[in-house]
Amino acid sequence: MQSFNSLILDIRKHFNDSLRKIQINDKPKYLYDPIRYSIQTKGKRFRPVLLHLVGRANNVQPDILMTMSLAIELLHNFTLIHDDIMDNDNMRRGKKTIHEKWDLSTAILSGDGIYTISQIILSQIPNLKSNVFSYFNKTTLEICEGQALDKEFENNYTISEDMYISMIEKKTGALIGASSALPLIFKHKPHHIVKVYEKFGRCIGKAFQIQDDILEITGDYIKMGKSLGSDILLGKQTMMAIKANNKYPSEWEDLISNSEKKNLTNNISKFLNDKGIIEECKLEYKAYFSASLEYLNQLEDIDISELVQLVNMLEKRTF
Template structure:
C-alpha cells in the first residue's frame, strides 16, 4: 500500500476504536467490539474513501459511512462462521466459539442495525444509498446460499461459480466504490463505472484467493495451503479440473473427493499434481486477469483526470499482486 492508503486505513481504524456500539447488556455488545477489534485489511471502507477522494478532498467527513460497510462485512463473517462451524477468524476464536451460537446470531443482527445507523448520516443521496445497500446485502446472502447449495452438487459449471462469487464477494466491493462516489455527489455514470470496476476486481480477487489456497507460499498466505482441496471446496480450480480431466485424472479426482478419511498431505499432493498436468494454474490466472483487465477498462472511462485515478488504481494493483 502507498503512504496515502495507509493514512486512510489509520483514519478508519482510529474511528473504529472510538465507535460506541452500545453498552448493556454487555453479552450483546462485547462480541461486536471483539470481532471489530480483530483487524483485517479494511479493504471495503478504504475503497469507499478512495472513491470519494476521486471527486472531493475531505474523506474524513464520510468515515462513518465507510465504516458502515466494514460493520456489515464483519456481520456477514460472524454469521458465515456459524454456518461453516469455523473455529478461527483471523487467527482468533470465532464469536460463536468464544461465546455461543445464539449470542453470535443476535450480536450479528445488531451489527446490521448499526450499519444502517452509520449510513443514515450520509450528507447526500440517502434514499439511493439505502436502496443500493439493500440490493447489495441481499446479493451477499444470495451468494452465500448458492455457495451452500454447491456443497451438495456433484459439479458446478463455470458461469454458476462466477455468479456465486460475484454475489458473495464482489458486489460488496462494487457497492463500496459506488457509495464513495454517491457520497461525493458524482455523476450517475461515474458511480456505475466504479461499481462495475469493483465487481470485476472483486471476482478477480476471489479467483486469486482460490489460486493462493493451492499455490500460495505457506509462510505468507496466513492459513493452511491446500485447505480448499482438503475440504473438497468447489473453487474455480477444482471445477476447471473436473471439466478438463482425462479419464484417468477424473477417476483419481473422484476417488479423493469421495474419501471421508484420508491423509491430508497426500490428498493435496495428488490433486495439485493433477492441476499441474492440466495447466489449472495458468487457466486460473488467465481468467483472473480477464476480470482485472475488464475492471481497469471501466476505471479508464471515468470522467476525471488520470492523476486522480492513480491512488485507486495502485490499490487495485496491490490486490492483484498480493501473496496472502
C-alpha cells in the same frame, strides 16, 4: 509526493482508529463482547481503502468517506460472522470465529447487531438520501443471494464456470462494487457513471475471490488467518475445483474422496499445480483485474492513478 504504500498505510491506520472509536455499549455483554471482539480483528480493510481512494478521486469529504467505510466494513464483518457459522469455519483473521469462541446463539445475535450498527452509522451522514440506504440494503440482499448460491452449489459437480462467476459476483463482487460506487451515489452522480464504478469494483471482486481460492490452497496459513483447504472438504465449488472436475473427473474424485484430511491441502495443491490448473486460474483473475482497469479508463475528469495502483497492488498480493 507521498508514496502509494504509505498512503494505504495511512488510510488503514485512520480507519482502524475510527473503528476503535465507535461507541459500543458495555452491556449486555452477551451482545457487545463478541461485537467488540469482531471489530478488533485485524482485517486488510481492503473495502474501506477502495472507498477512500474512489472518494478522494471524486473530492468527497474525508469524514463522509470515513463514516461510509465504517458502515461497509461492519456490513462485511456481519456477513463473515454468519457465513462462518454456515460454513463451519473455526478461524477468521487469525482468531477463533465467534461461534467457536462463544456459541451459535451469540454468533447469530452479534452478527445481527453489527449489521444494525453499520446502518446506524450510515444514517449519521448529514442529509443522507434514502437511495443510499436502498443501495446499501440491495447490496446486502445480493450478498445473501451469493451465499445462498454458494450453499446450493455445495457437492454439486455440475456447476459450470459461468454459474460460479455469477455466484462470486454476488457473494464477493457486490460489496466491493458498492465500496466503489457509494461515494458517487452520495454525490448524486448520474446512473451510468455510478454503474461504471460499480462494475470496476465487481471486476476486482471476482478477481479477488478467484485469487483468494488459490491462496487458500497455496498460501500461508498464518498470513491468511483462516483455516485453509476447508472449502474443498466441504464440497465447496471454486474455479479450480470446477476446472479440475471438468478436465480430470475420475482423478479429481479419487483425490478428494481418498486423501487423508491432514494431507488434503498438499495433495490438492500439488495436483492443481501439476495439471496447470492453478496457472490457468491465475490467468483468469488477472483478466478480471485487467477488465477492472478498462472500466477505470472510461472515466473522464478524474485522476485514476491511485486506483490503478491499488489494482496493481491487489494483483500482487500473497495473502
